[in-house]
Amino acid sequence: MIQTDIVIVGGGIAGASLGAELARHADVVILEMEHQAGYHATGRSVAFWEESYGGLAVQPLTTASGPLLANPDPDFHDRSFLSPRGTLHIGQAGDEALRDALLSDFAGRVELTQVDPAGMVPGLRPEWTLGVLEASCRDIDVAALHQAYLRKFRRAGGLLGLASSLLAAERVGDCWRVETGQGALSCRLLVNAAGAWADPVAVACGVDPVGITPLRRTVVQLRVPDMPSPDLPLVMDLGSGFYFKPEGPGRVWLTPHDEVPSQPCDAAPEELDVAQAIARFEEAVDWRVAAVERRWAGLRSFALDRAPVYGFDAKVPGFFWFAGQGGFGIQTAPAAALLGAALIRGDAMPDALAGVDPQRYAPSRFTA
Incomplete structure (x- = not known):
């Protein structure tokens, strides 16, 4: 059985971006059910960054992502992911x-x-x-952004498992035993970044769905x-x-x-x-x-309120939601990944997220 710190379910832009931020500090495995990461929503985007798109719940994440997309760290990507559009x-x-x-x-x-x-x-x-x-609207080079995150993830030691579907997971003590079509894994933290499959993945893990x-x-x-x-x-x-x-x-x-x-x-x-x-x-x-x-x-x-779902499950320890991004997951990816990584590590919010309220996206809002 493979033992790791974190298993992320889903290799689209959500899982790839969060994995890239986490792999610098932990051993991380991404499980992707397809033979190609980003096959579903990520690979079918109309590819633009627009601050008003998605409404007021999404706008702070989009706005915070703008400078990170326009001026990425040279070690991450050698040019802007954005180009003029309006x-x-x-x-x-x-x-x-x-x-x-x-x-x-x-x-x-x-x-x-x-x-x-x-x-x-x-x-x-x-x-x-x-x-x-x-x-301010810009086009996004989605393929370049997704590949840059996967490259950063691998360079930090992350492992991407393609054609690896999560079949079931069980909380055993303070760890998860995760069953996949390629064998079993053990991890401390299980991250649900499964996009359209987010609720079914939760059910397979014994976690109540949140209505995505x-x-x-x-x-x-x-x-x-x-x-x-x-x-x-x-x-x-x-x-x-x-x-x-x-x-x-x-x-x-x-x-x-x-x-x-x-x-x-x-x-x-x-x-x-x-x-x-x-x-x-x-x-x-x-x-x-x-x-x-x-x-x-x-x-x-x-989700029911059309805001993303980022945070630890309200009932099941060691289960982290990173889903419900609607059609806005790519334009918000840099900020969302920083937010998710900070929540998981228990860090203070980065300065880049000064206008973002993490509680707005907490899964606990569905159990209140």
Whole structure:
């Protein structure tokens, strides 16, 4: 039996980032059920950093992550993970309350400016008269970020076990006995970073689930030769009906902003959702859609209050939740990993997390 200090279940951005922070101080094993780490939600991201995205519960983590993504330690990565993009939030007559709520909610937190949307997106249909610019939005190089964390984890001595599913775990004394398809492990601390599988993993460990629900999100890549520039902003409907962003010359990544409850699985797009996405896109801009080049879906996993779940389980010792990141796990990864590592080690919060309240994300909020 392999003996280690910490076992992390899940090798996506959550498990990889937390593992990289912990492996400097402890022996850590990451269990990843797939043959490739980051196969599910991490590998299917639309890849942007936007401070308002996810609401007020997520914004402090996103904001704290910005400088860490823009200026990483040279030993971690040799350049920024971010590149310019900007977001244009758009609405029609009747969406004024949504616009005003966005401006009010993030006043003093995120720089938002009312603009004429027609002047920013050539081809925008005339009924889209409301515009709010969030200039700070950036694209994220997700693959580079995930690989940088895995590289840091391995350099610190961490062990990544691929095709290693957790089958069951039992608390024995002050340790866990963890059964996997590749054999058994013993550890002092078990971390649940299993994304869409977070609640099933908890049940397999004899821990009460906290109500994390996977929601399917559909994305399509369109070929749109009439798109005027690949440098246009991310365009996001104030009513949450769609968003799209250029992905190189003449190509767009588009989603209908769907959230369809799902069992944990290898998510696949439904034709109806793809058709709905294209219809909403054509209602927003007059760019001709020449082809649907790719389509995919991912599972975004939310707790009931849509805030992440970071912290020790309220009832079972030695079980740490690091899940429920919704669609925001990548843009919040640096801050979340620092927060999780500090909680696990019992350290003071790092200066980089000065605006983050750890209690906001504690699992104990579901047992109160």
